[in-house]
Amino acid sequence: xxxxxxxxxxxxxxxxxxxxxxxxxxxxxxxxxxxxxxxxxxxxxxxxxxxxxxxxxxxxxxxxxxxxxxxxxxxxxxxxxxxxxxxxxxxxxxxxxxxxxxxxxxxxxxxxxxxxxxxxxxxxxxxxxxxxxxxxxxxxxxxxxxxxxxxxxxxxxxxxxxxxxxxxxxxxxxxxxxxxxxxxxxxxxxxxxxxxxxxxxxxxxxxxxxxxxxxxxxxxxxxxxxxxxxxxxxxxxxxxxxxxxxxxxxxxxxxxxxxxxxxxxxxxxxxxxxxxxxxxxxxxxxxxxxxxxxxxxxxxxxxxxxxxx
Amino acid sequence: xxxxxxxxxxxxxxxxxxxxxxxxxxxxxxxxxxxxxxxxxxxxxxxxxxxxxxxxxxxxxxxxxxxxxxxxxxxxxxxxxxxxxxxxxxxxxxxxxxxxxxxxxxxxxxxxxxxxxxxxxxxxxxxxxxxxxxxxxxxxxxxxxxxxxxxxxxxxxxxxxxxxxxxxxxxxxxxxxxxxxxxxxxxxxxxxxxxxxxxxxxxxxxxxxxxxxxxxxxxxxxxxxxxxxxxxxxxxxxxxxxxxxxxxxxxxxxxxxxxxxxxxxxxxxxxxxxxxxxxxxxxxxxxxxxxxxxxxxxxxxxxxxxxxxxxxxxxxxxxxxxxxxxxxxxxxxxxxxxxxxxxxxx
Numbered sequence: 001x002x003x004x005x006x007x008x009x010x011x012x013x014x015x016x017x018x019x020x021x022x023x024x025x026x027x028x029x030x031x032x033x034x035x036x037x038x039x040x041x042x043x044x045x046x047x048x049x050x051x052x053x054x055x056x057x058x059x060x061x062x063x064x065x066x067x068x069x070x071x072x073x074x075x076x077x078x079x080x081x082x083x084x085x086x087x088x089x090x091x092x093x094x095x096x097x098x099x100x101x102x103x104x105x106x107x108x109x110x111x112x113x114x115x116x117x118x119x120x121x122x123x124x125x126x127x128x129x130x131x132x133x134x135x136x137x138x139x140x141x142x143x144x145x146x147x148x149x150x151x152x153x154x155x156x157x158x159x160x161x162x163x164x165x166x167x168x169x170x171x172x173x174x175x176x177x178x179x180x181x182x183x184x185x186x187x188x189x190x191x192x193x194x195x196x197x198x199x200x201x202x203x204x205x206x207x208x209x210x211x212x213x214x215x216x217x218x219x220x221x222x223x224x225x226x227x228x229x230x231x232x233x234x235x236x237x238x239x240x241x242x243x244x245x246x247x248x249x250x251x252x253x254x255x256x257x258x259x260x261x262x263x264x265x266x267x268x269x270x271x272x273x274x275x276x277x278x279x280x281x282x283x284x285x286x287x288x289x290x291x292x293x294x295x296x297x298x299x300x301x302x303x304x305x306x307x308x309x
Numbered sequence: 310x311x312x313x314x315x316x317x318x319x320x321x322x323x324x325x326x327x328x329x330x331x332x333x334x335x336x337x338x339x340x341x342x343x344x345x346x347x348x349x350x351x352x353x354x355x356x357x358x359x360x361x362x363x364x365x366x367x368x369x370x371x372x373x374x375x376x377x378x379x380x381x382x383x384x385x386x387x388x389x390x391x392x393x394x395x396x397x398x399x400x401x402x403x404x405x406x407x408x409x410x411x412x413x414x415x416x417x418x419x420x421x422x423x424x425x426x427x428x429x430x431x432x433x434x435x436x437x438x439x440x441x442x443x444x445x446x447x448x449x450x451x452x453x454x455x456x457x458x459x460x461x462x463x464x465x466x467x468x469x470x471x472x473x474x475x476x477x478x479x480x481x482x483x484x485x486x487x488x489x490x491x492x493x494x495x496x497x498x499x500x501x502x503x504x505x506x507x508x509x510x511x512x513x514x515x516x517x518x519x520x521x522x523x524x525x526x527x528x529x530x531x532x533x534x535x536x537x538x539x540x541x542x543x544x545x546x547x548x549x550x551x552x553x554x555x556x557x558x559x560x561x562x563x564x565x566x567x568x569x570x571x572x573x574x575x576x577x578x579x580x581x582x583x584x585x586x587x588x589x590x591x592x593x594x595x596x597x598x599x600x601x602x603x604x605x606x607x608x609x610x611x612x613x614x615x616x617x618x619x620x621x622x623x624x625x626x627x628x629x630x631x632x633x634x635x636x637x638x639x640x641x642x643x644x645x646x647x648x649x650x651x652x653x654x655x
Contacts, residue, residue, distance in 0.1 A: 206424040212379045213419075214490065215412030216442055228429050303429055304474040 008296060012289045017070075019285045020278070024066045027274045034058075034083070034272040056081075069278070079279035083271070088279040091264065096246075096283065098171040099260035102253070103245040105173075105180025110187040111238060117188070118195020118234075123222070125200050133196070137189040149182045149255040166257035179256040183249050187241050194237050198230040205229070231302050239295030243288040247281075324396050325352040326498055326530040327376065332390035334371050334554075336601075337383060343601040345371040347554040348390075353530040355497065358521070360533045360545035360562065362577070366598045368554035369534045373500045376532075377417050378407045395497070413443055416491035418520075420503040422483035426475040432459075432486050433471035439493040458489040462519060481512035488520055498530045505540060517544060538581055542566060547634075550574050553599050553609035556628075560635040570637035570646040572614045608640070616641060 035052045036044040053059050057068065072078040079088040121133035140148070156178055157165035167175045202208065203226060211225040250262035261280060268276035299306045334346035346368040353359045361369045374380045376392055378399065392399040394415065399407060419425035427435060436458055437451030446454065452471060459467035462485040475483055484504060491499050504520060505513040521544040524531045533545055541548060541562060548565050550558040550573065558571040569575040576594040596613035599605055605612055611621040620640055629642035639645055 206419060206421060207427040209379055210419060210425045210490075211427070213377055213411055213417045214439060214442075215408050215410070216438065217408065220442065225427055225430075229427070304431075305428060305476050 004300065005293075005297065008293050012293065015289060016285060020070070020282050021066060023278055023281045023285075024069065025062065027272075027277050028062055028065070030272055030274075032272065034274060073282070079282070080275035082268075082276050083273055088275050091276060092279055092283060095259060095261050095264045095280075098258060099246045099249065099253075099262065101171060101173065102176050102180055102183060102249060102258055102260055103242060105176050106184030106187065106245045107238065107242060109181050109184035110191055110241060114188040114191030115195055115234065117192040119199055119222075119227070121192070122196040122199025122203065122230075125196075125203075130196075133192060137192050140185050140189040145182070145186065145251050146255065148185060149179075149252055152178065152182055153255060168257060169259055171258065171260075176258070179252055179258055182256075183245060183252040187237075187245065191234065191237055191241075194233050195230065198233050199226065202226055202229045228302065232299060235295055235298050235302065239291045239298070240288075242291050243284060246287060247284040325393075326355050326357075326395060327351075327353040327532075328391075328393040329372065329376065330391040330393065332372060332375060332392065333388050334368070334375050334380070334385055335388060336385050341602045344604060345385075345554050345601055346375070347604070349551070349554070349556055351549050351556065351559070353498065353532060355530055356525075356528045357547065358524060358531040358533055358545045360535060360541040360548040361551060362535060362538065362541065362548060363551035364536055364598050366553075366601060367551040369551050370502055371554075372551075373417070373502055373532060373534055377411060377415065377500060378404075379411075379417070409443075412439055412496070413494045414496050415498040415500070416494075416496045418484075418487050418491045418499065418501040418504045421507050422480065422487045423475060423507075425487060426483065428475055431472050431474055432478070435475075436471075436486070436490055436493060439490065443494055454493075458493055459486070461492070461523070462486070462489040464489075479512075480508050481516055484508060484512075484516050485519065488516070488523070492523060492527065495527055496529065498532070499524065500532045500534070502534045503536070504533070506535070506537070513540070520544075538566075538577060550577070553604050554601065555609065555638065557610065557639070558635075558637045560631075561633065564633065564635060568646055570631050570635055570642050571639050572616050572645055573610050574637075575645065576613075576615075608638075616645065 033044075033049070033053075035049045035056075035058075039045075057065055060068070069080065072080065077089070079092065082088050082091060117133045117137070121130040124130050153165050156162050163178050164175050167179060207229075208221060208225060211221045216225075246261055247265065249258070249260060250266050252258070253260045253263040254266075261284070265277065265280050268280065329349055329351050332346055332349045333344070336343040336345055345366075349368065349372050351359060351361075361372070363369045371380070371385075375385075375387060376394075376399070380387075387400060390400070394410065399410070402410075426432070433452050433455040436455035437446075437448065440446040440451040440454045441448065456467045456471050459471060464470060464482055464485055470478075475486070478486065484507075487504070491501075501520060505516050508516060517540055520531070523529075533541065535541060545562045548558075548560055548562045549556045550565075550571065552573050558565070558569070558574050560570065565574060566578065569578055573594070576592070579592040580594060582591055594613055599609055599612075605622070607620070607622040607624055608614070608617075608626050611617045614621065616639075618640070624640070626638045626640045626642075628636040628638045630636055631642060631646055637646070
């Protein structure tokens with residue numbers, strides 16, 4: 001087990017270097033000069049642009065820039081400065097906790113409702129409950145998130161007045177419930193489908209028949225023998241969702257005015273603010289890698305055949 | 310339909326352990342109704358080993374699963390019949406009553422132990438589960454019991470291996486664990502569904518021997534489901550041969566080897582490889598088992614039977630008594646037994 005973890009941690013290094021370098025190259029090759037862009041429609045002051053480019057190190061060769069950038073992160077945990085002079089890390093410290101809270105609400109919703117619906121429809125395959133779940137999940141999957149978000153925002157917050165329609169900078173847990181549900185809705189639908197398939201498949205397994213023949217109560221057959229074996233595809237999906245829900249919540253964060261990662265990243269890309277984009281994406285990559293490591297470790301916990309492989 | 314065994318030691322007076330009476334099982338599928346079991350009756354006494362023989366699809370496993378109550382219903386349905394266990398009809402019991410019998414009073418051993426054991430729990434957990442659920446034991450006591458059971462089925466180093474997972478055992482050892490699990494609560498009836506089919510030939514004899522030994526020791530009734538006549542000879546007392554969901558022949562085990570009373574049994578015996586006939590072509594029963602949605606009229610075996618006459622296609626043969634507790638469901642049973650009918654040359 002220890003060696004497995006060590007090997008996985010070492011594998012993360014080349015993945016981390018590769019992804020950050022790609023992001024760096026992509027941001028570097030965005031058309032237009034970011035400093036000149038700050039002038040908008042007005043003509044840029046050539047002397048100021050040149051000095052600012054020098055100050056920010058934009059004239060160095062790409063590889064040198066990338067190397068310096070990495071060096072600063074590794075040695076000083078310094079993600080560079082945004083164009084407004086503030087360290088990028090300060091901005092990230094502000095937005096990441098907000099998105100993490102939002103993603104937590106969404107994931108919690110996804111797990112509780114998604115698993116419950118999936119197990120229900122898997123056990124009642126072909127029956128009424130299964131059909132209803134199928135219709136609900138298809139509806140959620142086919143309605144665009146901005147439609148779903150607006151409808152729920154209007155209904156819940158404005159018509160019924162149950163919560164605040166927008167979140168704002170404070171990002172209280174209570175205010176994040178509605179956006180979290182909207183953000184998690186799609187994930188609920190997918191998790192329910194995956195869970196159902198997994199349950200249906202394992203329900204036919206020989207060891208379930210054995211468990212029944214042992215005289216175990218139906219409840220125990222399902223919770224102990226069926227669920228544990230059905231969990232690997234579910235864990236895989238949930239694990240990759242955490243990263244997606246943190247970085248990919250641009251629309252949801254926009255609708256509900258949540259100043260989180262997605263929103264900030266979108267703004268930074270529009271303004272060609274390289275350091276902010278790269279910093280945020282780098283941290284997102286780290287979160288993705290950490291999640292996939294946890295998922296892989298959970299595989300080993302869930303299935304001994306992987307543990308000893 | 311009582312089977313009088315030729316071996317006087319095995320004759321059990323009083324109520325049989327298990328009486329299957331005129332059992333019918335059908336599967337309702339999208340393509341139609343498959344009639345898997347069509348009026349099967351047999352009895353098992355305490356301490357008796359009954360071998361149920363037949364090809365795949367003959368209904369031998371389905372009958373056993375109906376006895377255990379582990380058929381998925383639907384699609385399966387039991388339109389007729391009774392399954393009396395120690396005098397009480399299982400089919401009239403509630404699900405909860407039947408669940409409590411499973412594991413405690415009757416247990417089942419499956420063919421493929423790798424898929425029949427749960428891959429994600431240690432064998433100790435799966436053995437101990439019997440004691441925790443049915444006897445309310447603590448985890449610790451249950452594990453101690455699991456070690457005892459593994460010793461009983463002669464698994465070396467049981468104390469350390471109790472924490473291992475099914476995939477870490479060899480096929481033979483895994484099947485011993487299946488046997489241990491079935492024996493855990495000392496049931497009165499064990500149903501072994503092809504218990505040695507998935508094993509190497511060398512291991513088959515060991516596992517079969519162990520099962521027979523423990524069956525004698527605990528004086529249990531044993532239903533041994535198999536398609537392998539070789540396995541049956543040493544351990545079974547009586548035998549029923551099934552074809553297309555019906556019993557075609559029943560007899561004490563040695564009588565059937567000496568003198569089969571049904572053309573199908575005769576064919577099965579002829580298709581066992583024999584050392585003294587080395588080099589000759591192996592006999593095979595021609596044709597395929599019938600489609601259970603369209604079982605042939607008359608005797609279901611008639612399209613494959615070398616002795617078939619016109620009457621075989623129209624009339625369902627009744628069981629003909631052949632003495633010493635033997636029966637054969639063939640229009641020409643007596644003649645087949647005495648070897649008097651000539652097979653048509655095909």
